[in-house]
Amino acid sequence: MYFHTLWIRNGVSYSREFIQENCVPQGSILSVTQFAIAINGIVSIVRTPVEYVLYIDNFTIVCRAASLRMSERQLQLTVHRLSYWADSCGFHFSTAKTQVVHFCRRCGIFRSPEVLLYGFVLLVSSTVKFLGLLFDITLLRLYIAVVRNKLDYGNAVYCSAQPFVVTSLASVYHAGICVVTRAFRTSPVVSLCGVAGEPPLHYRRDQMLLFYSVRVHLDSSHLHHAAFLHPPNERLYSAKPDSPQPTSVLFAHALKRYALPLCVLPLPHLEQPWLTTQVEVGLNQAEFP
DSSP, rough: OOEEEEEEEEETOOOOEEEEEEOOOOTHHHHHHHHHHHHHHGGGGGOTEEEEEEEEEEEEEEOOSSSHHHHHHHHHHHHHHHHHHHHTTTTTTTTTEEOOOOOSOOOOOOOOOOOOTTTTOOOOOHHHHTTHHHHHHHHHHHIIIIHHHHHHHHHHHHSSOHHHHHHHHHHHHHHHHHHHTOOOTTTHHHHHHHHHHEEEEEEEEHHHHHHHHHHHHHHHTTTTTTHHHHHHOOOOHHHOOOOOHHHHHHHHHHHTTOOOOOOOOOOOOOOOGGGGGOOOOOOOOGGGO
């Protein structure tokens, strides 16, 4: 397209007429393709050890190094080359939207990295969202999704094992919290859980046990429904507290320990939609305008 002109409006005032040299048809299906072709050359600017991720107009560069100074220098050199490429191609990076996130596994207090773009120091953020994925500096969400979910799986089965077997999982639980919070290994367990906002492992096991037991009570067709309705005598296991106990007995102990009443409401009967009779709809008002 030749001789495509534009104006800039500020409130009710308009600027003079400009000729747009690099023109993309507005609203055309080719605009996305043309933009993707134009920005595709940005990947040739990034050099190792810096890596990149490009999706349309979302661009991320990543550098991993043994020291902050080394990664900071590599990122700064890459940003300088990218800004020069953008100026020569008619692009411009937004200093307000561009952010820096620093991930570090070392314990202690470190300075924030300083990366300049167009002479401005980029904002160092603790979290940033890229293509729907949230990068969190605390790594807590990653820990919950990968580590804690595996510890929760099968909790109703392994919670009835001997105490020393169940307690061995606490070291994995606390080590994961120590890594994501970047705390010292000598930090107290209660302090670690308080900083991360996670309950201690034995409270977490009791919570999962209560959820599972209530679901069994609600489902009369469950295989263990009768065992939970009529649990064995607790006196048989009180003489040997270290011996494995059934899940139903542990559930009764948890109710007493937390003083929780067992009030189980029946599940509402939901009829399958394919068995529902034909719904009669009155169309008497449809004849009126």
